[in-house]
Amino acid sequence: MSMTLQDKVAVITGGASGVGLGIAREFVAQGARVVVTDLRKDRLDDAVAQLGPRCEGVVADVTRLADMELLYRRVEARHGRIDAVVANAGIGDHAPLGRITEEQFDRTFGVNVKGVLFTVQPALPLMSDGGTVVVIGSTASVRPPAAMSVYGGTKAAVRCLVRAWIQDIKGSGIRMNVLSPGAVDTLSLRRAAEQARGADGVAPLLASMGEGNPTGRIAAPEEIGRAAAFLSSDASSFVTGVELFVDGGMVQV
Template sequence: MKNTLEGKVAVVTGGASGIGLAIAKTFTENGASVIITDLQQENLDKAVAVIGKDGIGIVANVSKLKDMEAVYQQVMAKFGKLDTVVANAGLGDHGPLGTITEEQYDRTFNTNVKGVLFTVQPAVPLMKPGGTIIIIGSTGSVNPPRGMSIYGGSKAAVRNFIRSWVQDTKGTGIRFNVLSPGAIDTESLRNALEKAHGRDQVEAGVKSMGADTPAGRIGTTDEIGQVALFLASEASSFITGVEIFADGGLTAI
C-alpha cells in the first residue's frame, strides 16, 4: 500500500507519542504531509524528528475549540487543503464506582469526548469529497474492565457521535470511522505496568495481557498505523460509520 496517501494532508491529534506518532509516521511514509498536535512543544519536536521532513508539530489542547480552529487555520494557510483528520488525543483516568471524582470525570470527558467534537467540527467545512475522519476509540467502548467506567463511557460516546455525524454530513463525500485498538505495546502501557507491578514484571505483564486474546499477544503501534492508513486511503472508499476493532480478536470472544 505504498504511496496510497500521496499528496494528502492529514492532522493527527495527540501525535507526539504512542499510537498517534505511529499513525503520523505511517502516513508520511505513504506520501502524506502530516500535522501533529500535542500539549508540549518539546515532545512535538522529538516526534517531528521521528516523522521526518513531512511532519509539522503544533501545540494545541483538543478540548479548546479556539486551539483547534487555530490549528486548521495554519494548515489551510500552508497547504490550502485538508484531507484526513485522526482524532487520537485521549487519556484514561480510572476508578471503581464510589471512588470517581468530579475532576476525574471532567478530565476524561473533556479530552476524550469534547476533544473529539472540537477536533472534528471545525475540520468538516474545510474538507472535500473523499475526505476521511478517523476517531481512535477503544475496546473499552464495549467491554470496559473493572474500574474503567468513565473511560469506557467516553469511548462509547464517540462511537455514538459517528452514528449521528454520518447522517449530518450525508452527501458531502466525507467518511467517518472509529478505529478501536485493544491492548497495544506502548511506552505508556509499559510505564503503567512498571508502576503497578515493578520493572522486573513488565514483560510478564505484557505477555499476560496478550494471552487472553485469540491472537495470543498484544498489538503494536505500527499495526494500528496500518489500519489507520487503510481507513484514510481509497482502499476503504465504501466504508463509513463503522467501528473497526484492531484487538487480536478480543471483542469476538
C-alpha cells in the same frame, strides 16, 4: 484509485507519543503530509525530528476550541485543505465506582469526547469529497474493564457521535469511522506496567494482557497505524460509520 496516502494532508491529534505517533509514522511512510498536534512543544519537536520533513508539529489542546481553530487556520494557510483527520488524543485512568470524582469525569469526557468534537467539527470546512475522519476509540467501548467505566463511557460516546455525524454530513463524500484498539505496546503502557509491577514485571504483564485475545499478544503501534491508513485511504471508499476493532479478535470471542 490510490491505495496509499500519497500527498494527502493529514492532521493527527495527540501525535507526540504512543498510538498517535505510530499512526503518524505510517502516514508519513505512505506519502502523506502530516500535521501532528500535542500539548507540549518539546515532545512534539522530538516526534517531528523522528518523523522527518513531511511532518510538522503544532501545539494545540483538543479541549480548547480556540486552539483547534487556530490549528486549522494554520493548516489552511500552509496546505489549503485537509484530506484526513485522526482524532487520537485521549486519556484514561482507573477509578472504581465509589471513587469516581467529578474532576476525573470532566477531564476524561473533556479530552475524549469534547476533544473529538472540537477536532472534527472545525476541520469540516477544509474537507471535501473523499475526505476521511478516523476517531480512535477502544475495546473499552463494548468491554470496559473494572474501574474503567468513565473511560469506557467516553469511547462508547464517540462511536455514537460518529454514527450520528455520518447522517449529518450525508452527501459530502466525507467518511467517518471509529478505530478501536485493544492494548497497544506503547511507552505509556510500559511506564504504567512498570509502576504497577516494577521493571521486571513489564514483560510478563504485557504478555498476560495479550492472552485474552485469539492472537495471544498485544498490538504494535504500527499495526494501529496501518489500520488507520486503510480507513483514511481510498481503499476503504465504501466504509463509513463502522467501529473497526484492531484488537487481535478480543471482543469477537
